[in-house]
Amino acid sequence: MTMSNLQQLSSIRDALKAELNNSQPNMSKCAQMLTQLKIGLTEIGAYIPQGEQVDQNALLLARDVLETGAYYSVRVKDIAAFERYISQLNTFYFDYALIIVSNTRSILPQSEQMYPLTGLNLLRLLSQNRLSEFHTALEVIDPEQLHNNPYIKQAVDLEQFLMEGSYNKVWRNRSKVKGEEFLVFYNILIDTIRHEIANCSEKAYDALPIQDAATLLFMKNMEEVLNFAQERNWRVNPAEQKIYFANTDDEVTEIPQEQIIKQTLAYARELERIV
Amino acid sequence: MSKEQEKSENVAAMEVEESEEAKQERLQQEATALAIADIKNNFVFLERAVDTIESRFTTRVLRTTTSIRKRLTPYILSQVINEYYADDTRKNDLLRYLGEQQDVAMKDTAADESKKEIPRLPEIDIYLHLLVMIYLLDNQKFEQGMELSKTTVQEVETLNRRTMDQLTAKAYFYYVRYHELTDKLAEIRPILLAAQRTATLRRDDDTQATLLNLLLRNYFHYNLYEQADKLVSKSTFPENASNNQAARYAYYLGRIRALQLDYTAAHTQLLQAIRKAPQNTATAGFQQTAYKFFIIVQLLMGEIPERSIFRQPVLRKALLPYLHITQAVRVGDLNKFQEGLAKYGANFKRDKTYTLILRLRHNVIKTGIRMISLSYSRISLRDICIKLHLDGEEDAEFIVAKSIKDGVIDAVLDHDGGYMRSKETADVYSTNEPQSAFHQRISFCLNLHNESIKAMRFPLNAHRKELDNVQEALERERELAQEIAEGDLDDDDDMGDF
Numbered sequence: 001m002t003m004s005n006l007q008q009l010s011s012i013r014d015a016l017k018a019e020l021n022n023s024q025p026n027m028s029k030c031a032q033m034l035t036q037l038k039i040g041l042t043e044i045g046a047y048i049p050q051g052e053q054v055d056q057n058a059l060l061l062a063r064d065v066l067e068t069g070a071y072y073s074v075r076v077k078d079i080a081a082f083e084r085y086i087s088q089l090n091t092f093y094f095d096y097a098l099i100i101v102s103n104t105r106s107i108l109p110q111s112e113q114m115y116p117l118t119g120l121n122l123l124r125l126l127s128q129n130r131l132s133e134f135h136t137a138l139e140v141i142d143p144e145q146l147h148n149n150p151y152i153k154q155a156v157d158l159e160q161f162l163m164e165g166s167y168n169k170v171w172r173n174r175s176k177v178k179g180e181e182f183l184v185f186y187n188i189l190i191d192t193i194r195h196e197i198a199n200c201s202e203k204a205y206d207a208l209p210i211q212d213a214a215t216l217l218f219m220k221n222m223e224e225v226l227n228f229a230q231e232r233n234w235r236v237n238p239a240e241q242k243i244y245f246a247n248t249d250d251e252v253t254e255i256p257q258e259q260i261i262k263q264t265l266a267y268a269r270e271l272e273r274i275v
Numbered sequence: 276m277s278k279e280q281e282k283s284e285n286v287a288a289m290e291v292e293e294s295e296e297a298k299q300e301r302l303q304q305e306a307t308a309l310a311i312a313d314i315k316n317n318f319v320f321l322e323r324a325v326d327t328i329e330s331r332f333t334t335r336v337l338r339t340t341t342s343i344r345k346r347l348t349p350y351i352l353s354q355v356i357n358e359y360y361a362d363d364t365r366k367n368d369l370l371r372y373l374g375e376q377q378d379v380a381m382k383d384t385a386a387d388e389s390k391k392e393i394p395r396l397p398e399i400d401i402y403l404h405l406l407v408m409i410y411l412l413d414n415q416k417f418e419q420g421m422e423l424s425k426t427t428v429q430e431v432e433t434l435n436r437r438t439m440d441q442l443t444a445k446a447y448f449y450y451v452r453y454h455e456l457t458d459k460l461a462e463i464r465p466i467l468l469a470a471q472r473t474a475t476l477r478r479d480d481d482t483q484a485t486l487l488n489l490l491l492r493n494y495f496h497y498n499l500y501e502q503a504d505k506l507v508s509k510s511t512f513p514e515n516a517s518n519n520q521a522a523r524y525a526y527y528l529g530r531i532r533a534l535q536l537d538y539t540a541a542h543t544q545l546l547q548a549i550r551k552a553p554q555n556t557a558t559a560g561f562q563q564t565a566y567k568f569f570i571i572v573q574l575l576m577g578e579i580p581e582r583s584i585f586r587q588p589v590l591r592k593a594l595l596p597y598l599h600i601t602q603a604v605r606v607g608d609l610n611k612f613q614e615g616l617a618k619y620g621a622n623f624k625r626d627k628t629y630t631l632i633l634r635l636r637h638n639v640i641k642t643g644i645r646m647i648s649l650s651y652s653r654i655s656l657r658d659i660c661i662k663l664h665l666d667g668e669e670d671a672e673f674i675v676a677k678s679i680k681d682g683v684i685d686a687v688l689d690h691d692g693g694y695m696r697s698k699e700t701a702d703v704y705s706t707n708e709p710q711s712a713f714h715q716r717i718s719f720c721l722n723l724h725n726e727s728i729k730a731m732r733f734p735l736n737a738h739r740k741e742l743d744n745v746q747e748a749l750e751r752e753r754e755l756a757q758e759i760a761e762g763d764l765d766d767d768d769d770m771g772d773f
Contacts, residue, residue, distance in 0.1 A: 094499070132534070132535035135534050135536060135630070135634075136500045136504070136534055138630055139500050139534060139630060146630070160636060160637070163634070163636075164636070164637040164640055165637075165673045165678070166666075167673045168669050168673060169666075169670065197676075200673070200680040202680075203676070204676035204680065204686075205676075205687070205689075205690060206687060208690055209691070212690050216672075255707075256710075260710070263714055267721070270725075274724060
């Protein structure tokens with residue numbers, strides 16, 4: 001019975017893939033097929049396999065569906081769904097690949113989509129500024145792949161540029177990005193960076209000519225800059241064509257009386273106990 | 276008579292001849308006897324531990340393991356086992372692991388079989404199992420050891436005795452060790468997690484601590500830091516755990532935090548791990564590894580580790596690659612950093628510090644910028660570019676801007692002029708910094724005092740004796756008082772009579 005189910009499901013999957021590869025895919029139809037597939041897979045228990053009785057074909061199909069789902073979610077810009085797909089896929093990538101059940105045979109062969117999707121996920125974490133998760137995710141990856149795999153290397157390099165502050169390198173690399181899915185996150189990333197640069201500029205400059213601000217922020221025209229300036233509450237002086245940053249540098253160091261009193265009393269109490 | 280004389284001479288001659296070998300044999304025999312005596316002595320301690328419910332005695336027993344471990348032979352073990360167990364299957368089971376025939380020594384013990392009526396303690400039983408496990412481990416008999424450890428762990432699970440705690444922890448430790456050596460760690464994760472739950476429910480601090488560390492080690496083995504982090508956040512490390520386990524836990528925690536970019540927490544944890552670990556050559560491996568991470572974390576925090584760390588004899592060789600990196604970061608030389616990375620890359624990958632070190636790259640740049648900011652009051656971006664080997668002025672501008680935002684330097688950029696102007700450095704003593712530093716130190720001292728008071732031990736019920744004495748004294752006093760009072764009355768009466 002499961003065999004026929006499997007065949008049925010894989011035919012739906014093939015249809016889904018074909019639809020997605022279409023030049024103008026019908027997204028709502030894809031969503032429908034995905035739901036159908038997911039329900040089917042849950043019914044045959046491929047998502048949560050119990051014990052050691054796992055059907056390799058079912059697992060492979062489940063993984064394939066999840067991968068397609070992940071790409072689909074990026075296409076429709078549903079990032080939360082993408083995150084869910086990835087966390088489901090991680091089980092397939094790492095746990096099933098690692099556990100060697102009684103004899104020396106790993107359950108699943110490595111997926112071709114593993115590294116592209118991992119790279120995509122890394123890029124997502126970067127674009128959402130979730131650096132600690134980014135690094136945790138990086139640790140699981142084979143160190144050899146860090147420098148050799150183009151998908152992974154791309155993310156690793158980006159992180160390095162971001163940490164250093166070489167923002168224009170990030171901007172320049174945009175043209176080298178492979179794959180449509182990557183561009184989705186790249187654009188989010190650029191937006192994150194723009195705000196990051198704005199934060200830096202506020203601290204680093206007293207004032208900045210509007211023209212220069214535009215190049216710094218990777219913006220094409222004045223209007224964009226002015227809108228952005230308004231968004232961040234910058235003072236624009238139209239006569240001088242300059243942006244002034246409100247520097248809140250007048251910190252007055254107060255004496256933390258209450259804290260000192262508390263500490264001193266605590267010392268007195270402790271000393272009393274000793275003596 | 277002459278015959279007899281001859282005989283005795285012969286014997287004497289033989290004795291002389293054999294004396295060299297005999298001496299050796301005698302020494303060996305003595306050593307064997309001593310080892311057996313030591314193990315038996317431990318039985319006494321274990322019994323006492325059960326009697327008084329004091330974990331202290333068990334600790335003492337386990338502490339002697341290292342010295343006993345070196346002397347273990349199948350003969351010694353089978354002697355002890357034969358003597359301890361009455362004739363039953365358990366004995367045969369254990370002896371089978373040693374490859375010794377059980378009936379060899381049977382004859383010796385057959386005589387005093389009657390003595391063995393004393394009820395056997397499971398503590399001693401498990402202790403013997405542990406010794407056999409250790410022996411098998413040292414002799415590379417992993418398959419057999421794994422089998423034994425499996426049965427021992429199953430047995431230990433059914434025993435819910437507080438005096439077993441430390442032994443249970445040890446049993447699990449060897450159980451995992453065998454699986455690690457045969458590369459089957461992933462398989463036993465569910466078992467360990469279940470055991471960890473049981474230990475927590477039983478408030479078995481030792482096993483809990485050991486299992487937590489074993490689980491973390493398990494996750495780290497496969498680089499599953501996310502799971503490790505989740506485990507840490509969902510469980511509490513027992514406060515009363517032994518120092519060694521606490522040191523290990525701190526080390527694992529430090530590594531997780533370092534990965535998550537929480538360097539301050541990582542620094543505290545690693546420092547604690549280093550301080551808690553025993554400072555002798557036996558723990559050289561742990562010290563080296565902990566120091567490696569400690570140095571990297573310190574560098575990532577923008578601090579430079581002390582030179583003296585690299586000079587310690589235990590650490591010097593192991594830390595050489597890290598010294599190279601440290602020097603590069605200290606002077607802010609990117610080329611030297613890349614050179615070190617290329618040269619020692621394999622070392623770092625083996626130590627699993629590679630990704631952390633990759634993060635250091637921007638620290639090298641930051642240090643460079645800080646040095647420049649300290650030495651120049653005004654410098655053009657082009658010069659910064661040349662000094663730090665950056666790719667272009669645009670890059671330099673962004674990098675400097677980020678450093679200003681991150682608080683690495685206190686400066687202002689002038690875009691029109693294309694230069695960076697450093698601000699005056701503020702006096703630290705005008706801030707609250709010294710105050711908080713003092714507070715930290717004072718509270719450390721006070722804590723130390725409190726902790727040491729807490730650590731003092733008082734034998735259980737020892738005050739009873741004194742209490743009894745006091746009770747007696749009180750009674751005597753009361754009697755005396757009564758006597759006096761009665762006496763007075765008597766006296767009065769007497770008087771009255773008069």
